[in-house]
Amino acid sequence: MVYELRTYRIPEGKMPNILSRFENITFGIFKKYGIEVVGFWTRSDANELVYICRYESEAAMEAAWDAFRADPEWLKAKEETEANGPIVAEVLSDTLIPTSFSPMQ
DSSP states (O other), X not given: OEEEEEEEEOOTTOHHHHHHHIIXXXXXXXXXXXXXXXXXXXXXXXXXXXXXXXXXXXXXXXXHHHXXXXXXXXXXXXXXXXXXXXXXXXXXXXEEOOOTTOSOO
């Protein structure tokens, strides 16, 4: 298994918008492409949204994101939810490989 740590830096005042988009739109599209979310958090000390996804392999992760980014439903939703400006300032992505003693293998 491979895990991906994703950190979204959110513009001031836009956290409700990004949370709503994930809850009402994005999760459904993720399922179509096998993007399995393990956990989802907001930070108390920064305007950031953090989540971890699990995949069978790095190749599966890359294929899932390529398909997601090209999805017409996603492209339309992104355009509509950002009609009043961006709701994500920056996305950071780190690929995590579990150690041999990790409970998350």
